[in-house]
Amino acid sequence: MPNTNPRSYDATPSRKVAFLGLGxxxxxxxxHLALAGHEVTVYNRTAAKSAAWCEEFAASKAPRHAATPREAAAGADFVFCCVGNDDDLRSVTLGADGAFAGMKAGAVFVDHTTASAEVARELYAAAQAAGLHFVDAPVSGGQAGAQNGQLTVMCGGDAAAFDAARPVALAFSRAFTLLGASGAGQLAKMVNQICIAGLVQGLSEAVAFGQNAGLDMKQVLEVIGKGAxxxxxxxxxxxxxxxxxxxxxxxxxxMRKDLGLVLDEARRNGSRVPVTALVDQFYADVQRMGGNRWDTSSLIKRLK
Known part of the structure; x- marks a missing residue:
């Protein structure tokens, strides 16, 4: 529930927006966009999810759901999106029923999917050709960050489109930052995932080591959590x-999808990421244990 922890919203003028993907x-x-007073139309592949969202936010400004991305995007000032992968993103943007076909000239598409930098640049070019704007804007902060409206958003694209979208996107963000040209947001998210992979593996080894040594690991973590x-x-x-x-x-x-993006990009730009590659294989071990939907901290299961 987005309003589990009520937050105050900045006084941003109401805009007509669409949101594609209600995962x-x-x-x-x-x-959060609806609660901030924006006029929101949603689209989801499973229409029942869109209908449920509209029912939950019925008290906001005329929430609507649409049958296609194109219908959802019609007349919107901003179209936000959060789907699964590159192919999902192409499916909601391109083609006769895609959002780009329905967006008005000058509208801004803000993509929060964790996808490749390559697809971000591809869709940026397609948007430009159609008289639209595209910002790649993957997020960090997890489900709790989304629910609390405290996501960190890493953006790539043109400054003018970023500046236009930022006040609206702050409805669900605590930081919304432009890091460079198209694709820079996705590359920054890859940096984020590299950091997380190594941290979780190190934490897993530390907890397992402490447990094998007979320590009260909750107490140990409380103590060392106050230090370096x-x-x-x-x-x-x-x-x-x-x-x-x-x-x-x-x-x-x-996480394996994200690390696959990292490894693909590392091959393209010549980066050496041996720890990341190893942790990716450790996550493959967790999948073989049946942990596909476990939290990423389940790396420790390999060590028990």
Missing amino acids: VMGYPMAG AQSWQMDNRGKTMVEDHFDFGFAVDW
Whole structure:
């Protein structure tokens, strides 16, 4: 529920917006746009999810759901999107029923999917050719960040489109930052995932080591979390790792998708990412254990 932790919204003029993709991230993100007073039309492949969203936010400014991305995008000032992968993104933007076919001239498409930098540049060019704007804007902060409206958003694209979208996107963001030209947002998200992969593996080894040594690991984590070892992963996943609790958060399947993007890009730009490649294979082990939908902190399961 987006309003589980009520937040105040900046006084941004109401805009006509669309949101494509009502998954665990998109559903609350679209909700924050509605609660901020924007006129929101939603689209989801499963129409029942769109109808449920409209019912939940019926008290906001005339929420609507559309049968196609094109219909959802018609007349919108901004079209936000959060789907699964490159192919999903192409399916909601391109073609006769895609959003680009329905958007008015000068409208801005803001993509929150974690996808490749290549598809971001492809769609940026397609948008430009159609008289539209495209910003790649993957997010960090997980499901809790989406629900609380506290996502960190990494953007690539033109400054004018970014500046126009930022006040609206702050309905669900605590930081919305332009990092460079088209594709820069996706590349920054890859940096983010590289950092997380190494951190989670290190935390997994530390917790397993401490447990094998007979330590009270909840107490240990509380102590070392006040020093140089502190991290978001330790603060938010350490205790649940000790408790062997993984049925929440960012799924292993999605992390492997993201790390696949990292490894593909590393081959293109000549980067050496040996730890990331190794952790990707460790996640493959977790998948073979049946942990496809476990939280990414389930890396520790390999060590028990």
